[in-house]
Amino acid sequence: MTAVLQLSDVGVTYGRGATAFAALQDITLAIEPGEMTLLLGPSGSGKTSLLQVMGCLLRPSHGHVRLFGEVLAADLGVEAMAALRLAHIGFVFQHYNLFPTLKAWENVAIALDIKARPRATQRGQAMQLLDRLGLADRAEHYPSELSGGQKQRVAIARALAGGPRILLADEPTAALDGKTGQGVTAALHALAHDEGVAVVVVSHDPRVEPFGDRVLHLEDGRLVDDWRPSRSST
Numbered sequence: 735m736t737a738v739l740q741l742s743d744v745g746v747t748y749g750r751g752a753t754a755f756a757a758l759q760d761i762t763l764a765i766e767p768g769e770m771t772l773l774l775g776p777s778g779s780g781k782t783s784l785l786q787v788m789g790c791l792l793r794p795s796h797g798h799v800r801l802f803g804e805v806l807a808a809d810l811g812v813e814a815m816a817a818l819r820l821a822h823i824g825f826v827f828q829h830y831n832l833f834p835t836l837k838a839w840e841n842v843a844i845a846l847d848i849k850a851r852p853r854a855t856q857r858g859q860a861m862q863l864l865d866r867l868g869l870a871d872r873a874e875h876y877p878s879e880l881s882g883g884q885k886q887r888v889a890i891a892r893a894l895a896g897g898p899r900i901l902l903a904d905e906p907t908a909a910l911d912g913k914t915g916q917g918v919t920a921a922l923h924a925l926a927h928d929e930g931v932a933v934v935v936v937s938h939d940p941r942v943e944p945f946g947d948r949v950l951h952l953e954d955g956r957l958v959d960d961w962r963p964s965r966s967s968t
């Protein structure tokens with residue numbers, strides 16, 4: 735398997751001089767397609783910073799990042815980084831970030847619009863994506879008419895608009911109760927296994943752990959554990 739993302743000796747330092755703070759240090763790892771990688775660690779351990787580096791949202795202070803084997807230049811501009819994100823990476827956040835005045839399908843279609851997919855195909859593609867997340871019958875509903883788990887699945891459908899090969903989710907279940915959170919985590923796991931997407935999920939909830947093919951553990955900005963739970967079936 736070819737890694738979709740490779741980080742070599744990555745470090746992130748916020749601030750400078752006396753207030754400089756090393757949020758990440760010496761991170762070397764590769765993210766593979768077709769599996770769900772969990773990024774666990776206590777609050778403040780650097781999970782969001784690491785996800786932002788993976789998602790080309792944050793340029794590392796040290797080391798380098800390879801996307802599909804290509805090294806991202808250290809002087810890559812903001813616009814070039816945005817173009818890479820748009821083409822390859824889907825994001826899911828804790829608070830869904832749906833537009834309240836748009837129906838479920840329109841929330842997905844707007845992402846297709848940003849990715850310059852033809853207007854005439856947007857509704858159909860949005861419906862397909864919602865259907866994949868088990869939400870075909872909720873397409874005409876507004877976010878206020880959806881449960882937390884349904885809203886998060888709309889957000890996942892939107893993140894998949896345009897077919898990114900990498901899906902990054904930052905605490906996607908933090909606002910959900912345990913059972914709903916498990917449903918959302920199972921949906922993310924299925925995307926990795928059924929469609930070969932590289933899925934990385936940040937969490938500090940140990941209940942998501944059984945869904946991970948691989949578990950990365952961060953503490954004080956360092957990778958302290960990287961393991962693959964063995965299971966009888968997946």
Ligand SMILES: Nc1ncnc2c1ncn2[C@@H]1O[C@H](COP(=O)(O)OP(=O)(O)O)[C@@H](O)[C@H]1O
Binds near residue numbers: 776778781
């Ligand atoms: N923009 C920033 N400026 C300064 N410090 C930051 C910034 N973002 C995060 N940090 C600090 O870096 C550390 C790691 O933060 P973060 O990556 O958000 O961790 P986590 O997601 O695990 O809670 C924390 O101590 C946090 O306060």
Ligand SMILES: [Mg+2]
Binds near residue numbers: 781782783
């Ligand atoms: Mg965080």
